[in-house]
Amino acid sequence: KALIIDFGLGVFVGDNDDVSFTLSKRTADSRLVPNILTGKVTYLPPEIIGGQPMIDPFAADIWACGICLLYLLLGFPPLVRAHPSDLRFVYLQTGKLSELIAQWGIDDISPATLSFVEFLLAIKSTQRPTIDAVMAHPWLR
Numbered sequence: 001k002a003l004i005i006d007f008g009l010g011v012f013v014g015d016n017d018d019v020s021f022t023l024s025k026r027t028a029d030s031r032l033v034p035n036i037l038t039g040k041v042t043y044l045p046p047e048i049i050g051g052q053p054m055i056d057p058f059a060a061d062i063w064a065c066g067i068c069l070l071y072l073l074l075g076f077p078p079l080v081r082a083h084p085s086d087l088r089f090v091y092l093q094t095g096k097l098s099e100l101i102a103q104w105g106i107d108d109i110s111p112a113t114l115s116f117v118e119f120l121l122a123i124k125s126t127q128r129p130t131i132d133a134v135m136a137h138p139w140l141r
Helices: 057-074 087-093 097-103 111-120 131-136
Strands: 002-005 010-013 024-026 032-034
Touching: 057 111, 057 131, 087 097, 097 111
Parallel strands: none
Antiparallel strands: 002 010, 024 032
């Protein structure tokens, strides 16, 4: 068994891919129905903030990893929340993350690093990379 941890909850994935998750129901296609919000809102992906009824917990974890990396690079939270009411999210949503970071006067983050962060922070959960794709990314080599 492997233990997948997201910053507030754990999901056990067994050899037969069954998932034990006490706060949500497992569906046949590995997505969860969130019935409570857990974790800090700054790390929650847009699909949870927007109230999407079905979420992919693995894609949500990739988002949270991207937010954590960006937080480490900036030294402060990059978003208040992943919603169009947050202007910083709008910059990310419209592909202008580097422009936003430049407005903050931060110029020591390489284009390759920003590209990797944007890779993790795909707005649509279905476009986020798998953990295997993340680990194979040249930025980590």
